[in-house]
Amino acid sequence: MTRRLRALLYGDVDMNVIDGSAVWAQSTALALADAGVEVTLVLKAAVTTDRLLQPLADHDRVVLHAPHDQGSVPGLGQRQLTPAQFAALAASLDAQERFDLVVLRGFGLVREVVADGRLHGRLWTYLTDIPQTVVELTDEAVAPLTEIADASRIVLCQTEELRSFLEHGVPATCGKTALFPPIVPEALVAAPEEPPTPEDLQLVYIGKFARRWNTLEMTRLPARLAEHGVTAQLHAVGDKIHRGDEVLPDFPQRMREGLEQAPGVVWHGGRPRAEAMAQAALAHVGLSWRDAELDASLELSTKVLEYGSLGLPVVLNRTPAHEALLGADYPLFAASEDDVVDALVEVTRDGERWKLAAERCRTAAAAYTLRRxxxxxxxxxxxxxxxxxxxxRDGGRPLRVVVASHDLKFFTRILDDLRALPQVEVRLDTWASLNDHDEATSRELVAWADVVILEWCGRNAAWYSRHKRDGQRLILRLHRFELYTGYPAEVQHDAVDQVIAVSPHYAKLTRELTDFAPERVVTIPNWVDVHAFDRPKDPAARFHLGMIGVSPVTRKRLDLGIDVVERLRAVDPRFTLFVKSKLSWDYWWIWKNHDEQRELQASLDRLQSSSSLRDGVVFDGFGPDVAAWLRKIGFVLSTSDDESFHLSPAEGMASGAVPLVRDWPGADTIYADQWIQTDVEAMVERILDLVHGGDWDEAAHVARRQVADAFDLPAVVEQWRRILVEDLPTDAPGTRLMP
Structure with a gap:
């Protein structure tokens, strides 16, 4: 990124109040600015304190836009911005000087901006106030989230768990998600290194005061600890007290009484972030224990990490996310008020438990710094x-590129890259099928384009080859099935500048089976977004085999995958085969084949008749959430009779899984010899050697490195950028993609 980018940033939060949302806005502005972006942060409320804003005002790449002071929202007065007012203001600011990205937080706010429509494609959306359980994620909840995903360039997710949940429940987010965890500043001070004693236990809580955050219960802790012979003080920092609800209507009154009157409680009110952290550094233990109804949250508390950055141990709920962060044996997990009291009493009597907790929190926080x-x-x-x-082009205008296709499922990220290039303008000619299109639209586009990319070799290729203009560049990418149809013969071959195949084997077949000039046929492999697939693995992954896309089973050979897992389970019943696919009956043109029906039925009957296989093969739902699904997969099988490329093993490799590729024609031009197996017995032997021999981790590491070298998205799209304006060389004899 050499050009200077401009970002508009807004959270539906009041920057006068210190809470997690406001701290997020401050931290995000600083992180973007430190990454070299010019940031404009719009303020929702009139400024009454600069506690959070001063570090931003001091940064030379951050501009604070205060509508209340600048009069940019007519009739606003002292009221806070509404989502609709912000949507109009954002469009107005963008018209004055275009923003490259618009970073937004808040579900209602984002919905309003999406409905406005003027910032589509540039939104980087960060949502936490959305359903986070399967029960809540109804069709009615998915619909607006899909609209948001469609309008977003990036969907920012706080945790890997939230990312996987969204990709599974809202398919439109797949390919757009990016991790954006909480940010904590570099600690300028540190908590005490000596553990607390029964004579002196200092507790701290910083943040909002809310019923489900158990802040009222926290004010009782000093008195309860005194009953166990522990002298304690609670230092509470914050000034935002939530309203009551149906469970506790008088919560604000009782909360204030607890802060002002409870024995051992010192209420410091609102403080600048640096002062709040300095206060926390004087304590022995931080509190972030919440109501059990929040245990299903897929988020991480920023405050836990801020405490950890000081070396301050934290009392918090035991959840899968917290166990992943701090370890299952972390000593300050608590489920109830009694648990909190018992844990705090214990650390005053056993300093080693306190030191262990402090070190775990310090280590965890180190991965969430502003610098990172x-x-x-x-x-x-x-x-x-x-x-x-x-x-x-001449005169400095962008290169005009048309992509003509009936199906872009294999072209999505290449299209994203082309659209992101500042010197390229892209338009689509969307064909209804291989044969059907709006000819008036195609004529308009062929007259406009400098370059036409034909994805699939159907009638689109025939039509554009006959309507190509002088000086226009025509690029055709074909896949496996077109070679065995009459479509290539309909193309005016001399009009095509370059023909792209996805593997050296299919490039060779293209030269042999079509009349395209051999020197114009080149190989650009399928892409793998290695970064998107690089996610933590489930601990049991090495015992999990995966197959992606098994239809038609007569060619993909589901039966051989079942053979593999059956033999493995005879040795070790922990092995399981997961199949992520539609089945043959979901495709009418496949299901009409009687051999296909018989083969699938035979495999299903076999699973039902064997107790071992019935428990050892799992059919997962088909969908684009492959990266999330691969977290549980340790081996990806390719048992097909033939493939043009077979992307599944490469995606598995990017995820840290080991590929096992049957020796189908051309496999050795794509995958390294170490992954290619001659038969089922060889696959079984290889799996057992790697798992029981303890070499699976090393093999997975090698696989990930190889796929990054051969098929990583940046390297593949670089070839697509080049081919827009120059001819690529044809393959040398014996070319293979992965050494």
Whole structure:
């Protein structure tokens, strides 16, 4: 990323109040600015304190836009901005000087901006106030989330758990998600290194005061601890007291009484972030224990990480996310008020437990610093806003590119990259099928384009080859099935500048089976977004086999995958085969084949008749959430009779799974010899050797490195950028993609 980017940032939060949302806005502005972005932060409320804003005002790449002071929202007065007012203001600011990205937080706010429509494609949306359980994620909840995903360039997710949940429940988010965890500042002070004693236990809570955050119960802790012979003080920092609800209507009154009157409680009110952290550094233990109804949350508390950055141990709920962060044996997990009291009494009597908790929190927080966030943001910005070769035409106008296709499922990320290039303008000619299109639209586009990319070799290729203009560049990518149809013969071959195949084997077949000039046939492999697949693995993954897309089973050979897992389970019943696919009956043109029906039925009957296989094969839902699904997969099988490329093993490799590829024709031009197996017995032997021999981790590491070298998205799209304006060389004899 060499050009200077401009970002508009807004959270539906009051920057006068210190809470997690406001701290997020401050931290995000600083992280973007430190990543080299010019940031404009719009303020929702009139400024009454600069506790959070002063660090932003001091940064030379952050501009604070205060509508209340600048009069940019007519009739606003002292009222806070509504989502509709912000949507109009954002469009107005963008018209004055275009923003490259618009970072927004808040479900209602984002819905309003999406409905406005003027910032589509540039939204980086961060949502936490959305359903986070399967029960809540109804069709009615998915619909607006789908609209948001469709309008977003990036969907920012706080945790890997939330990311996987969204990708599974809202398919439109797949391919758009990016991790954006909480950010904590570099600690300028540190908590005490000596553990507390029964004579002196200092507790701290910083944040909002709300019923489900158990802040009322916290004010009782000093008195309860005194009953156990522990002298304690609670230092409470914050000034935002939530309203009551049906469970506790008088919560505000009782909360204030607890802060002002409860024995051992010292209420410091609202404080600048630096002062609040300095206060926390004087304590022995931080409190972030919440009501059990929040245990299903897929988020991480920023405050837990801020405490950890000081070396301050935290009392918090035992949840899968917290166990992943701090370890299952972390000593300060608590489920009830009694648990909290018992844990605090214990650490005053056993200093080693306190030291263990402090070290766990310090280590966990180290991965969430502002510096790390800025580095991660810079890397994401580099992916979204790539550098590019000179592509402009005479006079400096952008290169005009048309993509004509009936199906872009294998072209999505290449299309995203082309659209992101500042020197390229892209338009689509969407064909209804291989044969059907709006000819008037196609004529208009062929007259406009400098370059036409034909994805699939159907009638689109025949039509554009006959209507190509002088000086226009025509690029055709064909896949496996077209070679065995009459479509290539309908193309005016001399009009096509370059023909792209996805593997050396199919490039060779294209030269042999079509009349395209051999020197015009080149290989650009399928892409794998290695970064998107690089996610933590389930601990049991090495015992899990995966097959993706098994229809038609007569060619993909589901039966051989079942053979593999059956033999494995005879040795170790922990092995399981997961199949992520539609089945043959979901495709009418496949299901009409009687051999296909018989083969699938035979496999299903076999699973039902064997107790071992019935428990050992799982059919998962078909969908684009492959990266999330692969977290549980340790081996990806390719048992097909033939493939043009077979992307599944490569995606598995990017996820840290080991590929096992049957020796189908051309496999050795794509995958390294170490992954290719001659038969089922060889696959079984290889799996057992790696798992029981303890070499699975090393093999997975090698696989990930190889796929990054051969098929990583940035390298593949670089070839697509080049082919827009120059001919690529044809394959040398014996070319293979993965050494």
């Amino acid at each position: 966030a800025s580095e991660d943001l810079r890397a994401e910005l580099d992916r979204v806003f790539p550098d590019a070769p000179e592509l402009t």
